[in-house]
Amino acid sequence: MFDINKAVQELEQVHTSEQLESFFQTYLGKQGSLTLAFKDMASLSPEEKKEAGKVLSEAKTVIWSAYEAKEREISIQQINQQLQSDIVDISLEKEHIETGHYSLLAKVRREAEEICKSMGFVMEYGTDLVTKFENFESVNIPLSHPATEMQDTIYITEKDPRGESLILRTQTSSMQNYMIKKYGVPLRAVMPGKVYRYENMDATHDTMFYQLEWLVIDKDITIAHFKHIMDKLLEAILQTKVETRMRPGYFPFVEPGFEIDVRYEILDKATGEKHLSKWMEILGAGMIHPRVLELAGIDPKEYSGFAFWIGLSRLAAVRYGIKDIRYFTNGDLRFAKSF
Helix, strand or coil: CCCHHHHHHHHHCCCCHHHHHHHHHHHHCCCCHHHHHHHHHHHCCHHHHHHHHHHHHHHHHHHHHHHHHHHHHHHHHHHHHHHHHCCCCCCCCCCCCCCCCCCHHHHHHHHHHHHHHHCCCEECCCCCEECHHHHCHHHCCCCCCHHHCCCCCCEEEEECCCCCEEEECCCHHHHHHHHHHHHCCCEEEEEEEEEECCCCCECCECCEEEEEEEEEEECCCCHHHHHHHHHHHHHHHHCCCEEEEEEEECCCCEEEEEEEEEEEEEECCCCCCEEECCCEEEEEEEEECHHHHHHCCCCCCCCEEEEEEEEHHHHHHHHHCCCCHHHHCCCCHHHHCCC
């Protein structure tokens, strides 16, 4: 007959995982003595089976309970030993941890924002998801315009209150209606944020990029006011003297509209002399279309204004001489650590 006392005594002498595994195989495994004792019951008479079954079942309960308790005990011991070995001596010198820094885009954006705040502009970022009214209709772009098609604009399945699909904004101008209604006029506002375009990526284009937009509305605002503020802002952000020129350009939300080219002082490292760069298109601008003011509840006969907008990556590229804007978002740490 199976000796339960012997098994319990042996289990008390177990102190390691290896000894516990050996005990399991000796008594509880497929070839263990308790398992074989159950199999031997097949040769017993009915009366003997009844008595032996009762004894073996009690033994199995006792041994399994003691085995599981011993297993928990050994597990706790191992955890405590591991904790002891992992204790960190805080008196030791810590390993050098490299400190991170703002990305180049974040650095330029924050500097531009501080410059704008110092000039009295209010600032809001808005949301990436906007309605078709905000992105198109509120800035005088009819829903029949090619820009509203899915090959140019990224739509998502979530719906706006009108039941139409929301879109990822293609321009920060989508905030003009909101800003005018929120702050009223006169207004000096800057709107930085991400915008999204459904187009192929190359050295000068991306599907997502940061944009900065300035909006000024007051009585008797003219193109001369726009030119003066734009030049001062560009010089402050680019940290160099700039020369700008204006070419006619079409944007539905401004009238007249302009394409702005800039050239700026650069240092010739070979000679140490400064000279002007070549002309480069840098931003779009214009006097706010009367319809945009009307949609925001402003009388265009009493108030006028201007807006101009620029891609932040283009600003950073001009300032740091970067030829491919994909460097800003490709995750290459070599580029990030260069600035």
